[in-house]
Amino acid sequence: MIEIKDLSKTFPARGKDAPVEAIHDLNLTIRDGEFLTVLGPSGCGKTTLLRIIAGLEPWDHGSISIDDKDLRGPGPDRAMVFQSFALLPWATILQNVAFGLDVRGVSKKRREERARELIDMVGLKGFENRLPGQLSGGMQQRVGLARALAVDPEILLMDEPFGALDEQTRRLLQEELLVIWEQSRKTVLFITHSMEEAVLLGDRIVLMSPRPGRIVDIVDVPLVRPRASAVDSIEGSAEFASITSDLWQRLREMQTFRRHHHQDEPAA
Protein backbone atom coordinates (compact mmCIF):
# COMPACT_ATOMS: atom_id res chain seq x y z
CA MET A 1 0.00 0.00 0.00
CA ILE A 2 1.27 3.45 -0.92
CA GLU A 3 0.14 6.28 1.31
CA ILE A 4 0.62 9.87 0.24
CA LYS A 5 -0.21 12.59 2.74
CA ASP A 6 -0.33 16.36 2.15
CA LEU A 7 2.18 16.14 -0.69
CA SER A 8 3.33 19.42 -2.20
CA LYS A 9 5.98 20.12 -4.78
CA THR A 10 7.00 23.44 -6.32
CA PHE A 11 9.55 23.76 -9.08
CA PRO A 12 11.67 26.82 -8.32
CA ALA A 13 11.71 29.84 -10.64
CA ARG A 14 13.93 29.46 -13.67
CA GLY A 15 15.06 32.61 -15.40
CA LYS A 16 12.00 34.71 -16.17
CA ASP A 17 9.55 31.89 -15.45
CA ALA A 18 7.68 32.08 -12.18
CA PRO A 19 7.86 29.11 -9.78
CA VAL A 20 5.43 26.34 -10.72
CA GLU A 21 3.41 24.59 -8.05
CA ALA A 22 3.28 21.16 -9.66
CA ILE A 23 1.47 19.41 -6.82
CA HIS A 24 -0.60 21.02 -4.09
CA ASP A 25 -1.65 19.23 -0.89
CA LEU A 26 -2.25 15.86 -2.45
CA ASN A 27 -3.62 12.92 -0.46
CA LEU A 28 -3.90 9.50 -2.01
CA THR A 29 -3.86 5.87 -0.97
CA ILE A 30 -2.92 3.28 -3.56
CA ARG A 31 -4.14 -0.17 -2.59
CA ASP A 32 -2.18 -3.37 -3.07
CA GLY A 33 -2.93 -5.05 -6.36
CA GLU A 34 -5.05 -2.27 -7.81
CA PHE A 35 -4.70 -0.75 -11.24
CA LEU A 36 -4.84 2.99 -10.64
CA THR A 37 -4.91 5.32 -13.62
CA VAL A 38 -4.10 9.00 -13.22
CA LEU A 39 -5.85 11.23 -15.74
CA GLY A 40 -5.49 14.94 -16.33
CA PRO A 41 -4.51 17.60 -18.84
CA SER A 42 -0.85 18.43 -19.36
CA GLY A 43 0.64 20.45 -16.54
CA CYS A 44 -1.52 18.85 -13.86
CA GLY A 45 1.47 17.28 -12.13
CA LYS A 46 0.60 13.66 -12.90
CA THR A 47 4.04 12.82 -14.23
CA THR A 48 5.67 14.67 -11.33
CA LEU A 49 3.61 12.57 -8.93
CA LEU A 50 4.82 9.37 -10.59
CA ARG A 51 8.44 10.52 -10.62
CA ILE A 52 8.23 11.36 -6.91
CA ILE A 53 6.88 7.88 -6.14
CA ALA A 54 9.64 6.40 -8.34
CA GLY A 55 12.17 8.17 -6.12
CA LEU A 56 13.49 10.29 -8.97
CA GLU A 57 12.21 13.63 -7.74
CA PRO A 58 12.42 15.24 -4.29
CA TRP A 59 9.32 16.90 -2.83
CA ASP A 60 8.80 19.86 -0.52
CA HIS A 61 6.10 18.94 1.98
CA GLY A 62 4.15 15.90 3.07
CA SER A 63 4.98 12.24 3.48
CA ILE A 64 4.97 9.15 1.32
CA SER A 65 5.19 5.64 2.63
CA ILE A 66 5.17 2.27 0.94
CA ASP A 67 3.99 -0.53 3.23
CA ASP A 68 4.53 1.82 6.20
CA LYS A 69 8.13 2.53 5.26
CA ASP A 70 9.08 6.10 4.37
CA LEU A 71 9.97 6.53 0.74
CA ARG A 72 13.66 7.20 0.24
CA GLY A 73 14.75 7.21 -3.40
CA PRO A 74 14.32 4.43 -5.94
CA GLY A 75 13.83 0.90 -4.64
CA PRO A 76 13.68 -2.68 -5.88
CA ASP A 77 9.97 -2.79 -4.99
CA ARG A 78 9.18 -0.43 -7.89
CA ALA A 79 9.92 -0.54 -11.62
CA MET A 80 9.17 2.12 -14.16
CA VAL A 81 8.05 2.09 -17.79
CA PHE A 82 8.96 5.28 -19.63
CA GLN A 83 7.06 7.21 -22.28
CA SER A 84 10.29 7.55 -24.28
CA PHE A 85 10.99 3.80 -23.76
CA ALA A 86 14.50 4.69 -22.41
CA LEU A 87 16.14 1.62 -23.90
CA LEU A 88 19.92 1.42 -24.20
CA PRO A 89 20.48 1.74 -27.96
CA TRP A 90 23.80 -0.13 -27.91
CA ALA A 91 22.49 -3.11 -25.95
CA THR A 92 20.56 -6.03 -27.40
CA ILE A 93 16.93 -6.64 -26.49
CA LEU A 94 18.11 -9.45 -24.20
CA GLN A 95 20.58 -7.16 -22.42
CA ASN A 96 17.99 -4.39 -22.15
CA VAL A 97 15.41 -6.66 -20.57
CA ALA A 98 18.07 -8.03 -18.21
CA PHE A 99 19.31 -4.54 -17.24
CA GLY A 100 17.53 -4.29 -13.89
CA LEU A 101 18.71 -7.77 -12.89
CA ASP A 102 22.22 -6.95 -14.10
CA VAL A 103 22.60 -3.91 -11.81
CA ARG A 104 21.28 -6.06 -8.98
CA GLY A 105 24.12 -8.49 -9.49
CA VAL A 106 22.09 -11.47 -10.71
CA SER A 107 24.36 -13.94 -12.52
CA LYS A 108 24.47 -13.78 -16.30
CA LYS A 109 22.92 -17.21 -16.71
CA ARG A 110 19.99 -16.54 -14.39
CA ARG A 111 19.23 -13.04 -15.62
CA GLU A 112 19.26 -14.14 -19.27
CA GLU A 113 16.98 -17.04 -18.44
CA ARG A 114 14.54 -14.67 -16.77
CA ALA A 115 14.86 -12.10 -19.58
CA ARG A 116 14.04 -14.77 -22.18
CA GLU A 117 10.89 -15.69 -20.27
CA LEU A 118 9.69 -12.10 -20.36
CA ILE A 119 10.67 -11.52 -23.97
CA ASP A 120 8.53 -14.53 -24.72
CA MET A 121 5.68 -13.14 -22.60
CA VAL A 122 5.57 -9.80 -24.44
CA GLY A 123 5.69 -11.59 -27.79
CA LEU A 124 9.21 -10.74 -28.89
CA LYS A 125 10.67 -14.23 -29.11
CA GLY A 126 13.28 -14.30 -31.85
CA PHE A 127 14.27 -10.64 -31.35
CA GLU A 128 16.64 -11.29 -28.42
CA ASN A 129 19.75 -10.25 -30.28
CA ARG A 130 18.34 -7.26 -32.12
CA LEU A 131 19.11 -3.69 -31.15
CA PRO A 132 16.28 -1.33 -30.08
CA GLY A 133 16.79 0.82 -33.18
CA GLN A 134 15.79 -2.14 -35.35
CA LEU A 135 12.39 -2.42 -33.65
CA SER A 136 9.17 -0.45 -34.10
CA GLY A 137 7.94 1.85 -31.34
CA GLY A 138 5.39 -0.69 -30.16
CA MET A 139 8.00 -3.41 -29.97
CA GLN A 140 10.37 -1.10 -28.11
CA GLN A 141 7.76 -0.43 -25.46
CA ARG A 142 7.19 -4.18 -25.12
CA VAL A 143 10.88 -4.34 -24.28
CA GLY A 144 10.38 -1.53 -21.75
CA LEU A 145 7.54 -3.47 -20.16
CA ALA A 146 9.52 -6.72 -20.12
CA ARG A 147 12.47 -4.93 -18.48
CA ALA A 148 10.18 -3.63 -15.72
CA LEU A 149 8.52 -7.03 -15.15
CA ALA A 150 11.87 -8.84 -15.16
CA VAL A 151 12.80 -7.46 -11.74
CA ASP A 152 9.44 -8.71 -10.41
CA PRO A 153 8.47 -5.44 -8.71
CA GLU A 154 5.52 -5.08 -6.37
CA ILE A 155 4.60 -1.79 -7.98
CA LEU A 156 4.67 -0.96 -11.67
CA LEU A 157 4.99 2.75 -12.46
CA MET A 158 3.92 3.60 -16.00
CA ASP A 159 4.42 7.13 -17.31
CA GLU A 160 2.16 7.54 -20.37
CA PRO A 161 3.76 4.37 -21.72
CA PHE A 162 1.67 4.26 -24.88
CA GLY A 163 1.57 8.02 -25.44
CA ALA A 164 4.23 7.95 -28.16
CA LEU A 165 2.58 5.13 -30.12
CA ASP A 166 0.08 5.18 -32.96
CA GLU A 167 -3.56 4.35 -32.27
CA GLN A 168 -3.50 0.75 -33.53
CA THR A 169 -0.32 -0.17 -31.71
CA ARG A 170 -1.65 1.48 -28.56
CA ARG A 171 -4.83 -0.63 -28.60
CA LEU A 172 -2.87 -3.83 -29.05
CA LEU A 173 -0.56 -2.97 -26.19
CA GLN A 174 -3.46 -1.99 -23.91
CA GLU A 175 -4.99 -5.42 -24.47
CA GLU A 176 -1.71 -7.16 -23.82
CA LEU A 177 -1.09 -5.14 -20.68
CA LEU A 178 -4.52 -6.23 -19.45
CA VAL A 179 -3.69 -9.89 -20.17
CA ILE A 180 -0.37 -9.64 -18.33
CA TRP A 181 -1.77 -7.65 -15.43
CA GLU A 182 -4.84 -9.80 -14.94
CA GLN A 183 -2.50 -12.76 -14.46
CA SER A 184 -0.01 -11.06 -12.14
CA ARG A 185 -2.17 -8.47 -10.32
CA LYS A 186 0.66 -6.17 -9.41
CA THR A 187 -0.04 -2.71 -8.10
CA VAL A 188 0.01 -0.40 -11.11
CA LEU A 189 0.15 3.38 -11.23
CA PHE A 190 -0.59 4.36 -14.80
CA ILE A 191 -0.35 7.96 -16.02
CA THR A 192 -2.35 8.90 -19.10
CA HIS A 193 -4.06 11.78 -20.81
CA SER A 194 -6.48 9.47 -22.64
CA MET A 195 -9.90 9.06 -21.04
CA GLU A 196 -10.60 5.81 -22.89
CA GLU A 197 -7.30 4.38 -21.75
CA ALA A 198 -7.89 5.44 -18.15
CA VAL A 199 -11.33 3.76 -18.11
CA LEU A 200 -10.39 0.63 -20.03
CA LEU A 201 -7.41 -0.21 -17.83
CA GLY A 202 -8.14 1.21 -14.39
CA ASP A 203 -9.93 -0.01 -11.29
CA ARG A 204 -10.04 3.61 -10.16
CA ILE A 205 -9.26 6.83 -11.95
CA VAL A 206 -7.56 9.71 -10.19
CA LEU A 207 -8.69 12.88 -11.93
CA MET A 208 -6.19 15.71 -11.62
CA SER A 209 -6.45 19.39 -12.44
CA PRO A 210 -3.62 21.81 -13.23
CA ARG A 211 -2.24 25.01 -11.66
CA PRO A 212 -1.69 23.94 -9.03
CA GLY A 213 -1.75 20.19 -9.64
CA ARG A 214 -4.30 18.60 -7.35
CA ILE A 215 -6.78 15.72 -7.21
CA VAL A 216 -10.32 16.80 -8.09
CA ASP A 217 -11.92 13.39 -7.84
CA ILE A 218 -11.31 9.68 -7.64
CA VAL A 219 -13.68 7.72 -9.86
CA ASP A 220 -14.43 4.01 -9.39
CA VAL A 221 -14.60 2.07 -12.64
CA PRO A 222 -17.40 -0.51 -12.26
CA LEU A 223 -16.42 -2.54 -15.34
CA VAL A 224 -15.96 -6.22 -14.56
CA ARG A 225 -12.68 -8.09 -14.78
CA PRO A 226 -11.12 -9.80 -16.62
CA ARG A 227 -11.42 -7.24 -19.36
CA ALA A 228 -8.64 -8.45 -21.64
CA SER A 229 -10.86 -10.84 -23.58
CA ALA A 230 -13.74 -8.38 -23.83
CA VAL A 231 -12.12 -5.10 -24.84
CA ASP A 232 -14.36 -4.56 -27.85
CA SER A 233 -17.63 -5.17 -26.04
CA ILE A 234 -16.48 -3.03 -23.11
CA GLU A 235 -15.64 -0.13 -25.38
CA GLY A 236 -18.98 -0.48 -27.14
CA SER A 237 -20.98 -0.57 -23.89
CA ALA A 238 -23.22 2.23 -22.63
CA GLU A 239 -21.44 2.13 -19.29
CA PHE A 240 -18.04 2.81 -20.89
CA ALA A 241 -19.53 5.66 -22.93
CA SER A 242 -21.16 7.26 -19.91
CA ILE A 243 -17.98 7.15 -17.79
CA THR A 244 -15.78 8.58 -20.53
CA SER A 245 -18.28 11.30 -21.42
CA ASP A 246 -18.55 12.24 -17.76
CA LEU A 247 -14.74 12.44 -17.54
CA TRP A 248 -14.66 14.53 -20.68
CA GLN A 249 -17.17 17.02 -19.26
CA ARG A 250 -14.98 17.54 -16.26
CA LEU A 251 -11.75 17.78 -18.21
CA ARG A 252 -13.39 20.33 -20.50
CA GLU A 253 -14.46 22.39 -17.51
CA MET A 254 -10.83 22.55 -16.41
CA GLN A 255 -9.81 23.84 -19.85
CA THR A 256 -12.62 26.43 -19.92
CA PHE A 257 -11.71 27.50 -16.44
CA ARG A 258 -8.14 28.04 -17.56
CA ARG A 259 -9.18 30.05 -20.58
CA HIS A 260 -11.36 32.40 -18.55
CA HIS A 261 -9.05 32.91 -15.65
CA HIS A 262 -5.62 32.92 -17.18
CA GLN A 263 -5.97 35.05 -20.23
CA ASP A 264 -2.83 36.95 -19.40
CA GLU A 265 -0.79 33.76 -19.69
CA PRO A 266 0.88 32.95 -22.98
CA ALA A 267 -0.51 29.91 -24.75
CA ALA A 268 1.34 26.72 -23.90
Place this chain on the structure above:
Amino acid sequence: MSTTTAVKPRRFHPPGLAPLGRIGGSIAPTVLSLGAGAILWEVGARIWNVRFLPPLSDVLVRLAELTADGLIVVSLRNSLINLALGFGISLVFGIGIGLLMGAYRKVEMALDWWVYGLDTAPGLVFAPIFFAIFGLGPEPIIAIIVMYAIFTIIVNTVAAIRTVPAPLIEMGRSYCASDRQLFFRIILPAATPLIMAGVRIGMGKAVKGMVNGEMFIAAVGLGAVIINAGRRFDSAAILAVLFVTIIVATVSVKIVQLVDARLTGWLPATQRRRRANG
Protein backbone atom coordinates in the same frame (compact mmCIF):
# COMPACT_ATOMS: atom_id res chain seq x y z
CA MET B 1 2.06 -5.03 -57.85
CA SER B 2 1.68 -4.75 -61.61
CA THR B 3 4.51 -2.42 -62.50
CA THR B 4 7.61 -1.40 -60.68
CA THR B 5 9.13 2.00 -61.11
CA ALA B 6 12.87 2.00 -60.80
CA VAL B 7 13.88 4.31 -57.98
CA LYS B 8 16.47 6.76 -59.18
CA PRO B 9 19.57 6.85 -57.05
CA ARG B 10 19.79 10.13 -55.19
CA ARG B 11 22.44 12.40 -56.59
CA PHE B 12 22.77 14.64 -53.60
CA HIS B 13 24.05 13.33 -50.31
CA PRO B 14 24.28 15.16 -47.04
CA PRO B 15 27.73 16.70 -46.70
CA GLY B 16 30.21 14.88 -44.52
CA LEU B 17 29.16 11.43 -45.63
CA ALA B 18 32.12 9.11 -46.01
CA PRO B 19 34.88 11.75 -46.11
CA LEU B 20 37.42 9.46 -47.74
CA GLY B 21 35.13 8.52 -50.62
CA ARG B 22 33.13 5.51 -51.33
CA ILE B 23 31.75 3.14 -48.82
CA GLY B 24 29.85 0.70 -50.95
CA GLY B 25 29.57 3.22 -53.83
CA SER B 26 31.54 3.55 -57.02
CA ILE B 27 35.13 4.71 -56.71
CA ALA B 28 35.07 6.23 -60.21
CA PRO B 29 34.63 9.89 -59.11
CA THR B 30 37.53 9.61 -56.69
CA VAL B 31 39.85 8.04 -59.29
CA LEU B 32 38.82 10.56 -61.95
CA SER B 33 39.35 13.51 -59.64
CA LEU B 34 42.77 12.34 -58.43
CA GLY B 35 43.79 11.48 -62.01
CA ALA B 36 42.73 14.88 -63.30
CA GLY B 37 44.64 16.60 -60.49
CA ALA B 38 47.77 14.57 -61.24
CA ILE B 39 47.65 15.40 -64.98
CA LEU B 40 46.99 19.08 -64.30
CA TRP B 41 49.94 19.17 -61.93
CA GLU B 42 52.31 17.35 -64.29
CA VAL B 43 51.34 19.30 -67.43
CA GLY B 44 50.82 22.65 -65.70
CA ALA B 45 54.16 22.56 -63.94
CA ARG B 46 55.92 21.74 -67.25
CA ILE B 47 54.12 24.39 -69.34
CA TRP B 48 54.29 27.32 -66.94
CA ASN B 49 57.46 26.23 -65.22
CA VAL B 50 56.31 27.45 -61.83
CA ARG B 51 59.14 28.06 -59.35
CA PHE B 52 59.20 25.61 -56.44
CA LEU B 53 56.55 23.46 -58.16
CA PRO B 54 58.34 20.61 -59.90
CA PRO B 55 56.19 18.27 -62.01
CA LEU B 56 54.59 15.29 -60.28
CA SER B 57 56.95 12.83 -61.98
CA ASP B 58 60.00 14.62 -60.51
CA VAL B 59 58.44 14.45 -57.07
CA LEU B 60 57.75 10.72 -57.41
CA VAL B 61 61.32 10.08 -58.60
CA ARG B 62 62.66 12.05 -55.61
CA LEU B 63 60.36 10.07 -53.31
CA ALA B 64 61.79 6.84 -54.70
CA GLU B 65 65.35 8.09 -54.20
CA LEU B 66 64.72 9.21 -50.63
CA THR B 67 63.07 5.91 -49.87
CA ALA B 68 65.93 3.95 -51.44
CA ASP B 69 68.63 5.74 -49.46
CA GLY B 70 66.70 5.08 -46.26
CA LEU B 71 66.20 8.71 -45.19
CA ILE B 72 62.42 8.59 -45.49
CA VAL B 73 62.19 5.23 -43.74
CA VAL B 74 64.25 6.31 -40.73
CA SER B 75 62.48 9.69 -40.51
CA LEU B 76 59.09 8.08 -40.87
CA ARG B 77 59.92 5.67 -38.06
CA ASN B 78 60.97 8.53 -35.77
CA SER B 79 57.90 10.55 -36.71
CA LEU B 80 55.55 7.64 -36.06
CA ILE B 81 57.08 7.04 -32.64
CA ASN B 82 56.55 10.72 -31.79
CA LEU B 83 53.02 10.57 -33.14
CA ALA B 84 52.14 7.42 -31.22
CA LEU B 85 53.46 8.84 -27.94
CA GLY B 86 51.95 12.29 -28.42
CA PHE B 87 48.58 10.99 -29.53
CA GLY B 88 48.58 8.29 -26.84
CA ILE B 89 49.13 10.89 -24.12
CA SER B 90 46.42 13.11 -25.66
CA LEU B 91 44.01 10.19 -25.78
CA VAL B 92 44.47 9.04 -22.19
CA PHE B 93 44.61 12.47 -20.56
CA GLY B 94 42.17 14.10 -22.98
CA ILE B 95 39.43 11.57 -22.35
CA GLY B 96 40.30 11.39 -18.63
CA ILE B 97 40.17 15.16 -18.08
CA GLY B 98 37.09 15.45 -20.30
CA LEU B 99 35.23 12.80 -18.29
CA LEU B 100 36.09 14.53 -15.01
CA MET B 101 34.99 17.91 -16.39
CA GLY B 102 31.79 16.42 -17.75
CA ALA B 103 30.98 14.63 -14.51
CA TYR B 104 31.97 17.27 -11.95
CA ARG B 105 30.79 20.84 -12.33
CA LYS B 106 33.61 22.15 -10.11
CA VAL B 107 36.32 20.51 -12.20
CA GLU B 108 34.76 22.03 -15.29
CA MET B 109 34.64 25.49 -13.74
CA ALA B 110 38.28 25.17 -12.72
CA LEU B 111 39.50 24.06 -16.13
CA ASP B 112 37.22 25.31 -18.85
CA TRP B 113 38.97 28.64 -19.42
CA TRP B 114 42.27 26.82 -19.83
CA VAL B 115 40.86 24.20 -22.13
CA TYR B 116 38.77 26.42 -24.42
CA GLY B 117 41.51 29.05 -24.47
CA LEU B 118 44.28 26.64 -25.38
CA ASP B 119 42.03 24.82 -27.86
CA THR B 120 41.87 27.96 -30.00
CA ALA B 121 45.54 28.91 -29.51
CA PRO B 122 47.91 27.82 -32.30
CA GLY B 123 49.88 24.98 -30.73
CA LEU B 124 53.13 25.99 -32.38
CA VAL B 125 53.54 29.13 -30.27
CA PHE B 126 54.53 26.83 -27.42
CA ALA B 127 57.31 25.24 -29.45
CA PRO B 128 60.08 27.60 -28.24
CA ILE B 129 59.02 27.03 -24.64
CA PHE B 130 59.08 23.25 -25.01
CA PHE B 131 62.39 23.52 -26.83
CA ALA B 132 63.79 25.54 -23.92
CA ILE B 133 62.47 23.06 -21.37
CA PHE B 134 63.22 19.75 -23.07
CA GLY B 135 66.07 20.67 -25.46
CA LEU B 136 66.76 18.99 -28.77
CA GLY B 137 65.05 15.63 -29.07
CA PRO B 138 61.70 13.97 -29.39
CA GLU B 139 60.28 15.36 -26.12
CA PRO B 140 59.40 18.87 -27.35
CA ILE B 141 57.83 17.39 -30.48
CA ILE B 142 55.70 15.04 -28.41
CA ALA B 143 54.67 17.98 -26.23
CA ILE B 144 53.67 19.97 -29.33
CA ILE B 145 51.61 17.05 -30.65
CA VAL B 146 49.80 16.95 -27.30
CA MET B 147 49.14 20.69 -27.50
CA TYR B 148 47.61 20.21 -30.94
CA ALA B 149 45.46 17.19 -30.18
CA ILE B 150 44.44 17.08 -26.53
CA PHE B 151 42.06 20.04 -26.25
CA THR B 152 39.75 18.93 -29.06
CA ILE B 153 39.49 15.55 -27.36
CA ILE B 154 38.73 17.17 -23.99
CA VAL B 155 36.11 19.54 -25.42
CA ASN B 156 34.33 16.73 -27.26
CA THR B 157 34.41 14.44 -24.26
CA VAL B 158 32.84 17.11 -22.05
CA ALA B 159 30.12 17.70 -24.66
CA ALA B 160 29.63 13.93 -24.97
CA ILE B 161 28.97 13.54 -21.25
CA ARG B 162 26.66 16.57 -21.25
CA THR B 163 24.52 15.21 -24.06
CA VAL B 164 23.88 11.75 -22.62
CA PRO B 165 20.05 11.54 -22.81
CA ALA B 166 18.56 12.33 -19.40
CA PRO B 167 15.88 9.58 -19.68
CA LEU B 168 18.61 6.92 -19.88
CA ILE B 169 20.23 8.17 -16.68
CA GLU B 170 16.83 8.34 -14.96
CA MET B 171 16.10 4.83 -16.14
CA GLY B 172 19.36 3.65 -14.58
CA ARG B 173 18.59 5.45 -11.34
CA SER B 174 15.06 4.06 -11.21
CA TYR B 175 16.50 0.55 -11.40
CA CYS B 176 18.78 1.39 -8.45
CA ALA B 177 22.04 1.47 -10.40
CA SER B 178 24.98 2.75 -8.34
CA ASP B 179 26.98 5.77 -9.55
CA ARG B 180 29.64 3.39 -10.78
CA GLN B 181 27.12 1.30 -12.69
CA LEU B 182 25.52 4.43 -14.12
CA PHE B 183 28.89 5.57 -15.38
CA PHE B 184 30.08 2.32 -16.94
CA ARG B 185 26.78 0.93 -18.19
CA ILE B 186 25.02 4.07 -19.36
CA ILE B 187 27.04 7.29 -19.45
CA LEU B 188 30.26 5.99 -20.99
CA PRO B 189 28.66 3.93 -23.79
CA ALA B 190 26.17 6.71 -24.54
CA ALA B 191 29.02 9.23 -24.76
CA THR B 192 31.28 7.08 -26.93
CA PRO B 193 30.09 8.33 -30.37
CA LEU B 194 30.84 11.96 -29.58
CA ILE B 195 34.07 11.11 -27.76
CA MET B 196 35.20 9.21 -30.85
CA ALA B 197 34.33 12.18 -33.06
CA GLY B 198 36.76 14.22 -30.97
CA VAL B 199 39.38 11.48 -31.16
CA ARG B 200 39.08 11.45 -34.94
CA ILE B 201 39.61 15.21 -35.24
CA GLY B 202 42.36 14.99 -32.62
CA MET B 203 44.15 12.36 -34.73
CA GLY B 204 44.28 14.71 -37.73
CA LYS B 205 45.50 17.55 -35.54
CA ALA B 206 48.17 15.31 -34.01
CA VAL B 207 49.65 14.62 -37.46
CA LYS B 208 49.71 18.36 -38.14
CA GLY B 209 51.36 18.96 -34.78
CA MET B 210 53.91 16.26 -35.55
CA VAL B 211 55.02 17.83 -38.86
CA ASN B 212 54.94 21.40 -37.54
CA GLY B 213 56.81 20.42 -34.41
CA GLU B 214 59.45 18.53 -36.33
CA MET B 215 59.85 21.42 -38.74
CA PHE B 216 60.41 23.77 -35.81
CA ILE B 217 62.82 21.57 -33.90
CA ALA B 218 64.30 20.27 -37.17
CA ALA B 219 66.31 17.49 -35.59
CA VAL B 220 64.38 14.31 -36.28
CA GLY B 221 61.46 13.02 -38.31
CA LEU B 222 59.76 14.00 -41.54
CA GLY B 223 59.58 17.67 -40.56
CA ALA B 224 63.37 17.78 -40.30
CA VAL B 225 63.65 16.32 -43.81
CA ILE B 226 61.36 19.11 -45.08
CA ILE B 227 63.43 21.85 -43.42
CA ASN B 228 66.74 20.46 -44.67
CA ALA B 229 65.34 20.08 -48.20
CA GLY B 230 64.04 23.63 -48.03
CA ARG B 231 67.51 24.95 -47.23
CA ARG B 232 68.74 23.28 -50.45
CA PHE B 233 65.71 24.59 -52.42
CA ASP B 234 64.90 20.93 -53.10
CA SER B 235 61.19 21.39 -53.77
CA ALA B 236 60.73 17.88 -55.09
CA ALA B 237 61.90 16.45 -51.76
CA ILE B 238 59.57 18.76 -49.81
CA LEU B 239 56.59 17.62 -51.83
CA ALA B 240 57.72 14.00 -51.60
CA VAL B 241 57.67 14.24 -47.80
CA LEU B 242 54.29 15.93 -48.01
CA PHE B 243 53.03 12.83 -49.81
CA VAL B 244 54.30 10.63 -47.01
CA THR B 245 52.68 12.92 -44.43
CA ILE B 246 49.32 12.75 -46.18
CA ILE B 247 49.56 8.97 -46.23
CA VAL B 248 50.40 8.92 -42.50
CA ALA B 249 47.42 11.20 -41.77
CA THR B 250 45.03 9.19 -43.93
CA VAL B 251 46.07 5.83 -42.54
CA SER B 252 45.96 7.00 -38.91
CA VAL B 253 42.52 8.60 -39.29
CA LYS B 254 41.35 5.43 -41.03
CA ILE B 255 42.54 3.36 -38.07
CA VAL B 256 40.59 5.62 -35.71
CA GLN B 257 37.53 5.23 -37.95
CA LEU B 258 37.82 1.45 -37.80
CA VAL B 259 38.00 1.51 -34.01
CA ASP B 260 35.07 3.95 -33.98
CA ALA B 261 32.97 1.69 -36.20
CA ARG B 262 33.62 -1.22 -33.84
CA LEU B 263 32.70 0.78 -30.74
CA THR B 264 29.64 2.56 -32.13
CA GLY B 265 28.27 0.09 -34.66
CA TRP B 266 24.90 0.37 -32.90
CA LEU B 267 24.46 3.96 -34.03
CA PRO B 268 21.81 4.33 -36.76
CA ALA B 269 23.19 5.52 -40.11
CA THR B 270 21.38 8.86 -39.95
CA GLN B 271 22.92 9.73 -36.61
CA ARG B 272 26.33 8.64 -37.80
CA ARG B 273 26.08 11.13 -40.66
CA ARG B 274 24.81 13.93 -38.48
CA ARG B 275 27.69 13.42 -36.10
CA ALA B 276 30.20 13.54 -38.94
CA ASN B 277 28.83 16.96 -39.85
CA GLY B 278 28.74 18.29 -36.31
